[in-house]
Amino acid sequence: MEVTVLRLGHRISRDKRMTTHLGLTARAFGAHKMIIEGEHDSHLSESIGAVVGAWGGGFRIEYTDGWRKTLKDFDGVKVHLTMYGLELNKKIGEIRGLERDVLVVVGGQKVPSEMYGLVDYNISVGTQPHSEVAALAVFLDRLFDGREFDKKFHGGKLIVPQERGKKIV
Amino acid sequence: MEVTVLRLGHRISRDKRMTTHLGLTARAFGAHKMIIEGEHDSHLSESIGAVVGAWGGGFRIEYTDGWRKTLKDFDGVKVHLTMYGLELNKKIGEIRGLERDVLVVVGGQKVPSEMYGLVDYNISVGTQPHSEVAALAVFLDRLFDGREFDKKFHGGKLIVPQERGKKIV
Numbered sequence: 001m002e003v004t005v006l007r008l009g010h011r012i013s014r015d016k017r018m019t020t021h022l023g024l025t026a027r028a029f030g031a032h033k034m035i036i037e038g039e040h041d042s043h044l045s046e047s048i049g050a051v052v053g054a055w056g057g058g059f060r061i062e063y064t065d066g067w068r069k070t071l072k073d074f075d076g077v078k079v080h081l082t083m084y085g086l087e088l089n090k091k092i093g094e095i096r097g098l099e100r101d102v103l104v105v106v107g108g109q110k111v112p113s114e115m116y117g118l119v120d121y122n123i124s125v126g127t128q129p130h131s132e133v134a135a136l137a138v139f140l141d142r143l144f145d146g147r148e149f150d151k152k153f154h155g156g157k158l159i160v161p162q163e164r165g166k167k168i169v
Numbered sequence: 170m171e172v173t174v175l176r177l178g179h180r181i182s183r184d185k186r187m188t189t190h191l192g193l194t195a196r197a198f199g200a201h202k203m204i205i206e207g208e209h210d211s212h213l214s215e216s217i218g219a220v221v222g223a224w225g226g227g228f229r230i231e232y233t234d235g236w237r238k239t240l241k242d243f244d245g246v247k248v249h250l251t252m253y254g255l256e257l258n259k260k261i262g263e264i265r266g267l268e269r270d271v272l273v274v275v276g277g278q279k280v281p282s283e284m285y286g287l288v289d290y291n292i293s294v295g296t297q298p299h300s301e302v303a304a305l306a307v308f309l310d311r312l313f314d315g316r317e318f319d320k321k322f323h324g325g326k327l328i329v330p331q332e333r334g335k336k337i338v
Binding site: 022025027029051055084086088089116124129130131134135136137138146149153162163164166167 | 186193194196198220224253254255256285295302303304305306317318322327330331332334335336
């Protein structure tokens with residue numbers, strides 16, 4: 001199962017750190033790539049590229065000019081994370097059980113209402129307002145059932161978990 | 170069990186959105202309050218206050234001038250989230266089993282190395298770089314074992330989960 005994250009409505013001035021955190025979270029929690037819709041952000045691509053270079057694995061950033069086409073062309077299950085959707089706890093088993101590639105759509109400021117009809121699932125990670133980074137992390141953690149932390153990132157630095165202090169090999 | 174989040178090194182210019190997302194994530198995932206160390210940010214307090222006003226519950230923001238004193242005065246388990254710590258999957262059962270109040274320390278840019286020795290647990294939510302928002306969300310989700318989504322926020326709007334579209338009562 002490969003996971004792609006689609007980030008909608010990226011604006012450099014407002015979102016540069018938030019979308020960077022989304023990309024790093026996508027990578028760390030087992031996604032293969034993030035597709036950005038909105039402004040082309042070379043600084044963001046570079047800073048995520050630098051993390052991939054240092055920490056390994058094959059995660060990559062792509063851009064799209066049309067999210068409708070990205071959705072249409074995707075061969076797999078399309079999941080839109082929204083506080084208005086069906087509850088994660090009730091639906092994650094069903095989604096996992098499909099054993100297909102997953103496209104996770106994460107909104108920006110305003111998600112077009114059309115989106116709700118074009119995906120297979122609208123899923124809420126809690127029905128309270130919080131953060132797209134939190135929603136993505138918890139969704140992927142449940143999707144991979146905690147096993148995303150065992151994923152190997154080839155060619156990168158490796159942390160050896162410590163009770164106190166830091167150890168990198 | 171009450172959970173407090175301690176956010177270190179807040180700087181308005183750099184962190185305003187990230188710390189807002191941390192606060193909203195803390196609230197949505199069941200924490201009672203967030204204590205901010207760093208710059209006093211009235212805009213942040215207001216925007217989180219507005220969410221509490223609209224969506225209910227008693228979450229609040231406080232400030233501290235000294236994180237050492239906040240740690241020292243806290244009566245409960247102190248957990249520092251860091252990619253260098255012991256693995257979440259291996260330790261969360263033990264932490265939950267203590268059945269005590271929890272202080273979750275979330276770093277800013279540079280966490281003083283002293284911190285690692287002053288807490289009860291250094292815990293890694295994955296050993297890859299990602300986001301303090303993601304780390305906090307997944308830690309709290311595991312701590313409350315997914316039941317944080319059943320929490321009632323009294324006096325606020327309520328979302329009724331929908332397959333398509335939005336429903337608020």
